[in-house]
Amino acid sequence: MKKQRTAGVVVCSDSVYNGVKEDISGAVLEEMLKEDGFSVLEKTVVPDEKDAIANSLIRLCDEKMADLIITSGGTGLSKRDVTPEATLLVIDKQIPGIAEAIRVKGLEYTPKAMLSRGIAGVRGNTVIINLAGSVKAAREGYFIIKEVLEHALDIINGDVTDCGRRG
Numbered sequence: 001m002k003k004q005r006t007a008g009v010v011v012c013s014d015s016v017y018n019g020v021k022e023d024i025s026g027a028v029l030e031e032m033l034k035e036d037g038f039s040v041l042e043k044t045v046v047p048d049e050k051d052a053i054a055n056s057l058i059r060l061c062d063e064k065m066a067d068l069i070i071t072s073g074g075t076g077l078s079k080r081d082v083t084p085e086a087t088l089l090v091i092d093k094q095i096p097g098i099a100e101a102i103r104v105k106g107l108e109y110t111p112k113a114m115l116s117r118g119i120a121g122v123r124g125n126t127v128i129i130n131l132a133g134s135v136k137a138a139r140e141g142y143f144i145i146k147e148v149l150e151h152a153l154d155i156i157n158g159d160v161t162d163c164g165r166r167g
Contacts, residue, residue, distance in 0.1 A: 010070075075133070
């Protein structure tokens with residue numbers, strides 16, 4: 001029997017946090033995670049502030065014990081886009097292949113994908129992945145990574161080795 005996986009969604013957006021815009025990308029990601037069998041512990045919205053993002057990630061990892069956290073937004077080039085920097089503050093190690101795959105595959109949809117600074121990494125037993133904030137980019141990014149999520153989580157939890165053999 002497959003283990004029930006848990007996830008959290010963190011929307012990093014001043015405009016959504018301040019009620020100027022509706023959260024659509026976070027809701028889409030929450031629904032996609034549920035469709036893939038994740039129990040979504042929480043979807044939260046934080047402003048584009050490094051400490052607020054980092055604190056939200058730490059709480060979901062260390063207190064809620066989420067297996068996976070997907071962030072939406074704050075991966076671009078504007079001065080307020082600090083999601084990758086906040087993520088770097090809290091992860092133990094990076095998973096560069098995930099971020100690279102999102103950018104490379106994203107180039108099939110738009111040349112703007114090369115401007116994304118999103119990263120992926122691990123904190124304890126939690127995988128954290130930054131996705132862009134637009135609904136289209138968040139949806140496409142999730143489709144790119146979804147096939148490797150279970151294997152990544154199995155490795156982190158010691159259920160399999162990197163080669164795929166049972167631990």
